[in-house]
Amino acid sequence: MKNEVLIKKRRIDLEQLANNVSNNEETNHPSSSLKKDLLSLMKIGIVNSNILTTFTGIWLAIQINGLDILDYLPKAIITVIGSSLIIAGSCVINNYIDRDIDPYMERTKNRPTVTGNIKPSVTISIGILLLIVGFTFMAFTTLMAVVYAFIGAFTYIVLYTLWTKRNYTLNTVVGSISGAAPPLIGWAAIDANLHPIAWMLFLIMFIWQPPHFLALAMRRSEEYKRAGIPMLPVVYGFEMTKRQVMIWVLCLLPLPFYMQALGLPFIIFATILNIGWVILGLYCYKQKDDQKFSKLMFIYSINYLTLLFMSMIVFTISF
Numbered sequence: 001m002k003n004e005v006l007i008k009k010r011r012i013d014l015e016q017l018a019n020n021v022s023n024n025e026e027t028n029h030p031s032s033s034l035k036k037d038l039l040s041l042m043k044i045g046i047v048n049s050n051i052l053t054t055f056t057g058i059w060l061a062i063q064i065n066g067l068d069i070l071d072y073l074p075k076a077i078i079t080v081i082g083s084s085l086i087i088a089g090s091c092v093i094n095n096y097i098d099r100d101i102d103p104y105m106e107r108t109k110n111r112p113t114v115t116g117n118i119k120p121s122v123t124i125s126i127g128i129l130l131l132i133v134g135f136t137f138m139a140f141t142t143l144m145a146v147v148y149a150f151i152g153a154f155t156y157i158v159l160y161t162l163w164t165k166r167n168y169t170l171n172t173v174v175g176s177i178s179g180a181a182p183p184l185i186g187w188a189a190i191d192a193n194l195h196p197i198a199w200m201l202f203l204i205m206f207i208w209q210p211p212h213f214l215a216l217a218m219r220r221s222e223e224y225k226r227a228g229i230p231m232l233p234v235v236y237g238f239e240m241t242k243r244q245v246m247i248w249v250l251c252l253l254p255l256p257f258y259m260q261a262l263g264l265p266f267i268i269f270a271t272i273l274n275i276g277w278v279i280l281g282l283y284c285y286k287q288k289d290d291q292k293f294s295k296l297m298f299i300y301s302i303n304y305l306t307l308l309f310m311s312m313i314v315f316t317i318s319f
Contacts, residue, residue: 057186
């Protein structure tokens with residue numbers, strides 16, 4: 001009931017505002033180059049971060065199966081390009097759908113779909129084209145890689161953006177499915193019979209995302225409230241959100257011990273990262289400073305993911 005009241009309140013003037021912004025040719029936003037607009041439309045930061053997780057899946061599939069990386073280099077390149085285009089296309093369509101709520105948020109109000117630099121019809125065309133080209137590339141890998149890519153795109157566009165994002169606080173969990181797909185795509189492109197390590201990569205990505213995005217939602221809670229998005233801190237408050245963040249972080253603790261194939265040095269390093277995140281969370285929780293908690297947990301989450309996945313590559317170079 002609380003979610004419904006929140007959503008109805010936002011929708012009073014949402015579409016009118018979005019239409020006015022889109023149709024206004026003389027906006028107050030700073031001028032932006034076409035290249036910058038396109039990169040913003042594709043959420044290039046998300047695309048770049050997923051390149052690392054996709055490549056890690058590729059790399060570990062080659063190493064665990066004792067394959068020669070040079071023999072699979074062309075397929076690896078095709079997979080990285082194809083998956084990146086699919087992610088970019090999904091993000092473009094996400095921007096097209098969210099153009100009515102983006103004006104209410106500081107970090108999204110300058111997107112080209114809001115400023116009117118790129119028209120909605122052009123936006124959806126770009127998104128569809130990127131998806132078509134991306135899946136064409138993936139067709140040269142394996143059927144299972146295509147399947148996981150489709151699941152990721154479908155979850156992000158339909159289950160997350162169109163359905164749960166505007167209606168349920170579980171939107172973060174649903175969105176985590178799509179965010180956890182890239183390492184599966186990378187692995188399946190090399191080896192369609194997924195090794196247990198591949199599913200550990202999926203679980204790490206799936207569990208990592210809620211604390212990461214909930215910390216961000218705490219920092220942007222007022223913006224989400226204005227936009228009418230029922231994020232957990234908006235609907236249930238900061239205390240509930242902080243408890244949820246800590247629960248998700250604790251769930252990461254046992255995962256490295258199921259990845260013995262990557263060697264003891266990785267298990268030790270990953271465990272140190274996990275314990276560090278728990279200690280930081282407990283320290284910030286004890287301080288009872290919501291902004292400090294959200295800021296430090298968000299920053300740690302970014303560095304955690306980068307260091308963890310890079311360490312998987314570094315610790316298996318000698319395999």
